[in-house]
Amino acid sequence: MYQWLDDRLSIGKLYAKAFRKAFPVHHSFFLGEITLFSFVTLVLTGIFLTLNYEPSIRPVSGSLSGGQEVPAAYYSILYIDSLPFGAVIRSLHHWAAHIMIAAAFLHMLRIHLTGAYKNPRELNWIVGVFLLVLAIITAFTGYALPFDNYALTATKIGYEIGAAAPWVGKLLSNILFAGELSPTNTQTIPRLFPIHVLWLPLALMGLIGAHLAIMIKQKHTQPKYAEKVAPGKIVGVPLFPQQAAMMGILFLVYIAVTTFIAGAFLAHPVQAFGPPTANTPPVKPDWYFMWIYGILQIIPANWRFEFLGATFGPQFWGGILVPTVIILGALAIPFLDYSKEKQRYLELPSQHPFRTSFVVGMLMFYIMSTLAGYKVDLGLSNGLLWVLVFIVPIVTGVVCYIIMKAIYGKDWNQEPEIKLIGKGSAADD
């Protein structure tokens, strides 16, 4: 059998070339894999969901809704929840999306802190930024699909933020949602559905493919110790069987943990929210939008002016300008911090105090603006929040820089000592 396959596909050659590819080992390298596993989980659970979902809001009634007339999309969620493990699979879909965005974010943080975006990997950093943005957009287009009151209200806020883009916003929002987003617009769900389940996932797959292909071509950056052990060589374990085994185990652990979460914390109880009505429940966005939501709350309402027929108001500053600036900034990082020489090894965050403090400051900005999202609940004043959102991150960054200089300043350029033999091998730190 093996011989038969080998004759036709020359597995032996493939094995030697591809399967023996060396993978450098570091636990933080698994973050990217977790992102990928989440995507796989989303596709698999998504297939199950699409097969049971009716993308329409025609009124239906049945025993699940207690004889009440509800939109078909909403009813089909009740139906999915009534299937064996249906609710768990729906939750799995929900939580895998959250984990995917979180893992992608942490993955990028790791790349940023270790300087792995530098020459020659700028291109893959850019693809990565787009992947994260696209993943978030994809998650957003899935919000409205359960078509309960909460989902529709949350989506509505996104609709209005999109509509706040000068000149083209209203048109683009109307194209994405097929007109005004309302409980009675019959075209919205049939439009969002293929975008969420087909076109955006296809785009994601394409980008993920490009991301991996570039990575395989350029090879991983390696932990610093590799330079000592075997300069100019890649130190790691071969893809097959070691790395594959690790990935397989990690995947199973991933599935086990997320399934446990999905079973323990059922996502989005549509029945509790009920079908959409003219009334609005109090909504909060998902955590990855919370920082934008927070900024929206602290920008004064009177910051607005008209220019050539477009309104530049708080929604524009907070909902569009700030995220765009941050995305552009992220795209620019490899070019601002450019290295002429090809980067083969990871840099230690302690040896790059400016970059590290910048990242810490940025993280503080996200945390503080997320906190601003709870303005009403915590009864925080606007003045205080401005200080928290704009001053605290800067102070944090500066303090971080000073501390790092004080601790590591003397021997920045000195290589950390590496013990090659004995326990506590450098591979673990």
Place this chain on the structure above:
Amino acid sequence: MADHEATAHHHEHHPEDPQAHATRRAILQAAIGVSAGAAVLSTLWVGAGLVPREEKIPSKEPVAVGDTLVFATGPKADQEITLDDLRAAQRERIPFIIAFPKSPENVVKKDLITNTIMVILADPAKMSPETRQYASPEGVLAYSAVCKHLGCTVSQWQNDTWLCPCHGGRYDIYNQAKVVGGPVPAPVPQLPVKVEGGKVVVAGEFLGKPGADV
């Protein structure tokens, strides 16, 4: 580069009037330009099919004078709101009712978001003169319920102020819905109403543009 050489080569063998050559090039460039333009235009033309078509249906008409107000939600949805309903609501945790207009032809105009209206029975003595002018003598008061911020329905009531659940916008209902908190850019417009035969009837146009200010 290769192109250039090829052209030079060509010239050696068939000497040609450079004038004619330039003309031919110009024609070719123009042709390419025109077809590229036509391709873009036709793509936009097809793409325009993604813009939804506005349908003119009675349930999407804006609110008009003479419409009655009906319950927008709840078990009494689509039933006319009476003075008694408003009195009952006064004793509730949320003292106002979210309503839709219903035309004299009995069409509930619920498919236009900006038709979402809040009605409340309030004390006329507390109202500012302008507010009182457009309320009924009994104190029935109506506003657009679509938050000026991002278009949520303003649906909460806290410490005597009207509160938007989405980002904490607050309106003072006794004073033409003046904004008293939150990120809201402007007051929601008041809707003049009167009471006729125990029902709430629209007595005038919205005093401003309803809907989110984006």
